[in-house]
Amino acid sequence: MNASLAVSTVIFALRSSGRFGGDEGERALWLPLVRRIREPYDGMWALPGGPLGDDEGLAESATATLERTTGLAPRYLEQLYAFGDPHRSGDTAPGEETGRAVGRVVSVVYWALVGEEEARAARVGQNVRWFRAEELPRLAFDHNLIVEYALWRLRNKVEYSRIASAFLGDTFTLAQLREVHEAVRGQVLDPANFRRQVEATGALVDTGEVLTGVRHRPPRLYRYNTTVDLADQGPLGRAAQQ
Known part of the structure; x- marks a missing residue:
């Protein structure tokens, strides 16, 4: 055939x-x-x-x-x-x-x-x-x-990678990140619990900047911590980093 x-x-x-x-x-x-x-x-x-x-x-x-x-x-x-x-x-x-x-x-x-x-x-x-x-x-x-x-x-x-940033760009608020997780996972997430979970991973870095152009108190902007390996990429992934 x-x-x-x-x-x-x-x-x-x-x-x-x-x-x-x-x-x-x-x-x-x-x-x-x-x-x-x-x-x-x-x-x-x-x-x-x-x-x-x-x-x-x-x-x-x-x-x-x-x-x-x-x-x-x-x-x-x-x-x-x-x-x-x-x-x-x-x-x-x-x-x-x-x-x-x-x-x-x-x-x-x-x-x-x-x-x-x-x-x-x-x-x-x-x-x-x-x-x-x-x-x-x-x-x-x-x-x-x-x-x-x-x-x-x-x-x-x-759940274990930085893939959410593909929807958001380099910087984002925690609310924006949670919105991605909710849409992808198909469930509503408690904001306080979500914050605690992502902060515990060490995967995010506070940029020291805030989102501008909003009506209420401007939220902080974060980025992913690229020095943290969120998952083992195997031999091919490690070779690419060398």
């Missing part, structure tokens, strides 16, 4: 029920999907993706596809997983346009996290639309399963 390689990307952003940056409703995880315009699954929504070019690296392919379909260039882009079940039909692959059998398709999936400022720049239209991650329609291929796995990974990783 012939096998083809494709690259897809799950992009998560925090937004309210209204427009990006608005105050309407609680923040939740949303992601952009692309409407397919050919068979198989013509007219159905799918993750941005496509076949790996002969002269492209995996991350290069993911970045190029995101820019082409959504106009996004996320700061945070990480390889998520490779989906290659022998019985899956996956993604756009060489040959589908001609009707030839494409055989097995292995999809290398990346995930990207974007803040509200980045998300505002996303291209939307008839064939590109944002959906709430918890309220997706039936997607093409096995993309519902891929999104479900990406959500599981994100919820686990937010």
Whole structure:
């Protein structure tokens, strides 16, 4: 059986029920999907993706596809997983346009996290639309399963890493950080308990600055303490730091 390689990307952003940056409703995880315009699954929504070019690296392919379909260039882009079940039909692959059998398709999936400022720049239209991650329609291929796995990974990783900062930027308030955790974990967190928990980890540094432009007492701004290893990254992670 012939096998083809494709690259897809799950992009998560925090937004309210209204427009990006608005105050309407609680923040939740949303992601952009692309409407397919050919068979198989013509007219159905799918993750941005496509076949790996002969002269492209995996991350290069993911970045190029995101820019082409959504106009996004996320700061945070990480390889998520490779989906290659022998019985899956996956993604756009060489040959589908001609009707030839494409055989097995292995999809290398990346995930990207974007803040509200980045998300505002996303291209939307008839064939590109944002959906709430918890309220997706039936997607093409096995993309519902891929999104479900990406959500599981994100919820686990937010507990022990600095990944929340991808939604926030370099500095943030504790309330903003808690809002990210609540949206990702899908639960309301007690502010006092959350403060005690994050302060106990030693993961945050008080910048000595405050958030400006607010009506009430300006809250302190924090950043992640990059001298603290929040998780063991293994041999590859340690080698990258040398």
